[in-house]
Amino acid sequence: MTDDLVLYTHPMSRGRITRWMMEEIGAPYRTELLGYGGAMKGEAYRAVNPMGKVPALRHGATTVTEVAAILAYLADAFPQAGLAPEPGSAARGPYYRWLFFCAGPVEAAVTNKTLGVEVPDDPRMRGMVGYGSLEAVLDTLEGAVADTAFVAGDRFSAADLYLAAHLGWGMQFGTIPKRPAFEAYVGPHFARPAAKRARDIDDRLLAQAGSAA
Numbered sequence: 330m331t332d333d334l335v336l337y338t339h340p341m342s343r344g345r346i347t348r349w350m351m352e353e354i355g356a357p358y359r360t361e362l363l364g365y366g367g368a369m370k371g372e373a374y375r376a377v378n379p380m381g382k383v384p385a386l387r388h389g390a391t392t393v394t395e396v397a398a399i400l401a402y403l404a405d406a407f408p409q410a411g412l413a414p415e416p417g418s419a420a421r422g423p424y425y426r427w428l429f430f431c432a433g434p435v436e437a438a439v440t441n442k443t444l445g446v447e448v449p450d451d452p453r454m455r456g457m458v459g460y461g462s463l464e465a466v467l468d469t470l471e472g473a474v475a476d477t478a479f480v481a482g483d484r485f486s487a488a489d490l491y492l493a494a495h496l497g498w499g500m501q502f503g504t505i506p507k508r509p510a511f512e513a514y515v516g517p518h519f520a521r522p523a524a525k526r527a528r529d530i531d532d533r534l535l536a537q538a539g540s541a542a
Contacts, residue, residue, distance in 0.1 A: 424481035
């Protein structure tokens, strides 16, 4: 373990996505587990992330929050892992496009739907909502992943990790419908050794937290 690379997380949070990325890059890291409410909202952790939420990453003197930003940062900080297309390559544009499409429209549309927030059927109102509608977001996402293994170039990238994690989580909990294209895309990515290791780690931590409660 090392203090140079630290993941602040909780095993039932978006930190599971970052955990997967940590396992993909293969660098030694230390985990700081934070409970909801107490430690996560405490003064010490707010010095790391003033929002008082996880995940967060500390790499030496650099602190990064927000899942998409953490993934993009790690992909560039550890190029030997091959999780980002080369800068200037034809695949770099799609890589950024789908990484941040997931962080923006997908996250917002799915969250709003889950909370029962309905966009008024008024062109003036709908124009204020960046994602337009949940169906538009899902249809666009389906077009990106249908009949392809990777959304940016010819190899797995942090964009695939993020999309697969969101789709897999959403289909598991019913916030995203189980479209055949989504299931076909997610399956091979969830079967990656790093994905399995990450799930095993967080599932074990979650079980330990439950037994201690």
